[in-house]
Amino acid sequence: MTRLSRSEFLGLGAAFAGGTAATASGLQALAQTPAPAAAPGTHADLIVVNARVYTVDTAQPRAEAFAVRDGRFLAVGSSADIRNLAGPRTRVIDAEGMTVTPGFIDTHCHVSGVDELYSVNSNVRRVRELQAALKEKADRTPHGQWVEGVMFDDTKLDVPLTRRELDEVTRDHPVVVRHRGGHTSFYNSKAFELAGVTKDTPDPDHGRFFRDPVSNEHNGRVAELARNVFAKVGVRETFTPEQQRDRGRSGMRHISELLTAAGLTTVHDAGANRDRIVAYQDARTNGELRHRAAYLVRGADTFAGFKAAGIHYGFGDEWLRVAGVKFAADGSASERTMRMSTPYVGTDDYGILTMTQQEIDDAVEDAWRHNFRVAIHANGDVTIDMVLKAYERVQQRWPRPDPRNRIEHCSLVNPDLLKRIKAAGVIPTPFWTYAHYHGEKWKEYGPERMNWMFAHKSFLESGIPVPGASDYGPGPFEPLMALQSMVTRKDFDGNVWGPRQRVTVDEALLIGTLHGAYALHEEHVKGTITAGKYADFVMLAKDPHEVNPDEIKSITVARTVVGGRTMYPKGEV
Numbered sequence: 001m002t003r004l005s006r007s008e009f010l011g012l013g014a015a016f017a018g019g020t021a022a023t024a025s026g027l028q029a030l031a032q033t034p035a036p037a038a039a040p041g042t043h044a045d046l047i048v049v050n051a052r053v054y055t056v057d058t059a060q061p062r063a064e065a066f067a068v069r070d071g072r073f074l075a076v077g078s079s080a081d082i083r084n085l086a087g088p089r090t091r092v093i094d095a096e097g098m099t100v101t102p103g104f105i106d107t108h109c110h111v112s113g114v115d116e117l118y119s120v121n122s123n124v125r126r127v128r129e130l131q132a133a134l135k136e137k138a139d140r141t142p143h144g145q146w147v148e149g150v151m152f153d154d155t156k157l158d159v160p161l162t163r164r165e166l167d168e169v170t171r172d173h174p175v176v177v178r179h180r181g182g183h184t185s186f187y188n189s190k191a192f193e194l195a196g197v198t199k200d201t202p203d204p205d206h207g208r209f210f211r212d213p214v215s216n217e218h219n220g221r222v223a224e225l226a227r228n229v230f231a232k233v234g235v236r237e238t239f240t241p242e243q244q245r246d247r248g249r250s251g252m253r254h255i256s257e258l259l260t261a262a263g264l265t266t267v268h269d270a271g272a273n274r275d276r277i278v279a280y281q282d283a284r285t286n287g288e289l290r291h292r293a294a295y296l297v298r299g300a301d302t303f304a305g306f307k308a309a310g311i312h313y314g315f316g317d318e319w320l321r322v323a324g325v326k327f328a329a330d331g332s333a334s335e336r337t338m339r340m341s342t343p344y345v346g347t348d349d350y351g352i353l354t355m356t357q358q359e360i361d362d363a364v365e366d367a368w369r370h371n372f373r374v375a376i377h378a379n380g381d382v383t384i385d386m387v388l389k390a391y392e393r394v395q396q397r398w399p400r401p402d403p404r405n406r407i408e409h410c411s412l413v414n415p416d417l418l419k420r421i422k423a424a425g426v427i428p429t430p431f432w433t434y435a436h437y438h439g440e441k442w443k444e445y446g447p448e449r450m451n452w453m454f455a456h457k458s459f460l461e462s463g464i465p466v467p468g469a470s471d472y473g474p475g476p477f478e479p480l481m482a483l484q485s486m487v488t489r490k491d492f493d494g495n496v497w498g499p500r501q502r503v504t505v506d507e508a509l510l511i512g513t514l515h516g517a518y519a520l521h522e523e524h525v526k527g528t529i530t531a532g533k534y535a536d537f538v539m540l541a542k543d544p545h546e547v548n549p550d551e552i553k554s555i556t557v558a559r560t561v562v563g564g565r566t567m568y569p570k571g572e573v
Contacts, residue, residue, distance in 0.1 A: 042085070046067070057076075065078060101509060106470050120134055130149070134147055174188065209226055253288040265560060273298060330353050452501075455498075468516055487503060487552065
């Protein structure tokens with residue numbers, strides 16, 4: 001397997017632009033071709049026997065065993081037949097009746113790990129815990145420098161968080177606590193002072209300063225592009241280029257270990273800038289990248305470099321590939337800022353758009369004409385309609401076969417939108433852990449609207465190969481929680497949200513495996529346990545078909561294998 005140097009992979013230099021003969025289309029065609037069947041007498045590198053294998057392959061849905069050679073499945077069948085492929089150096093794993101599925105694929109995940117390692121973990125349940133953690137950080141932070149918290153969830157805290165609680169932490173440092181949803185942040189008074197935001201400051205386009213309903217003072221919560229003003233002020237911790245690379249590599253190593261421990265073998269990074277891409281390459285070079293990664297390019301400078309070098313969708317190899325370019329057109333489902341045609345329950349708030357129709361049209365046209373597949377964050381039905389108009393426009397003017405442009409999240413749909421998504425060959429990536437994990441938020445949408453949100457069943461019924469997507473950190477990435485969420489639609493308290501969108505366990509497995517591969521034109525090389533495909537699989541201690549559906553998320557991942565190599569447990573072979 002040929003490895004690309006960083007300069008080749010990033011393609012940000014003129015030398016690379018003129019010096020490579022590889023093309024994305026050529027690499028894509030290579031990736032879609034399964035390996036030929038093994039010749040008679042060939043011995044396997046690895047065989048797994050006595051397993052309960054769910055292949056997700058309609059030609060052979062169930063099996064007992066399979067063999068692996070050179071990182072690909074060699075044969076699938078009975079334990080007796082597969083044992084015939086064992087040679088003197090073949091490793092034999094007796095699964096002892098455990099369940100094996102194809103490796104899970106998460107098609108929308110924010111893969112970094114840096115924030116989790118270096119910022120204040122704000123994923124707590126009591127405001128006093130949050131204040132204590134922030135104060136501990138403030139006490140060892142130089143005077144006046146930003147104190148930053150991450151992974152906060154407002155509806156899981158015991159009391160509402162406002163700038164008053166953050167002012168109790170410190171008035172000497174600006175403080176920001178970022179919601180895990182990624183679209184709102186909470187600031188203290190020092191931050192507002194540095195940013196020059198007063199009671200009289202109006203909301204900017206595509207953003208909002210939330211206010212106390214009685215005093216009309218800012219309450220500390222700020223959404224969408226209104227946060228930009230805070231990013232331009234104050235002093236933040238700085239790092240040398242070497243430190244930045246070390247942090248990126250450490251974060252990538254950390255998150256890759258967590259992802260594979262959960263059973264994920266391929267993850268689509270939903271917004272990679274240059275530093276993130278360097279972190280991937282560093283982790284891979286040092287043997288620390290455990291999962292296959294495809295990334296959506298994000299950031300004007302990074303995207304400009306790719307366009308200048310002529311690198312586009314599909315470029316890369318079986319471990320690192322370009323999945324497209326990412327834009328964001330509205331707010332968040334979990335933070336209740338997505339743009340809808342009807343208001344949130346009990347309010348006159350319809351949510352926030354972060355792009356106009358013209359801006360969406362221009363972004364899509366530019367990406368399309370540079371041979372990029374496009375992925376646009378659009379949660380609400382209003383925004384989904386806008387994105388579909390842009391996709392329909394470029395396909396009509398510059399037709400392209402099987403484009404598979406994406407709508408990230410695609411949360412709230414209706415019958416008309418489903419027809420248009422199907423007709424345009426668009427891939428929706430709805431949240432697959434949200435119904436369960438964020439249940440306390442759905443009362444602000446109402447039960448009828450929830451029957452059209454995260455609409456996995458409706459997508460399947462419409463013939464749309466919907467994949468699985470966590471949106472981590474906004475949502476947990478554990479695929480077994482995702483299976484439970486899609487099958488039961490129950491939250492932690494047992495409330496059911498959108499029962500008509502429930503799917504079967506088999507449908508949930510299809511969503512989390514083969515459909516994930518389809519989202520990147522990789523259904524010919526991954527997503528099922530089939531001879532010739534990459535040997536990516538997961539061993540589970542229990543069968544999700546046979547446990548109480550409310551306990552699927554508690555099933556233990558016993559082993560995760562990528563390309564025939566055990567990536568979890570760490571240290572196995």
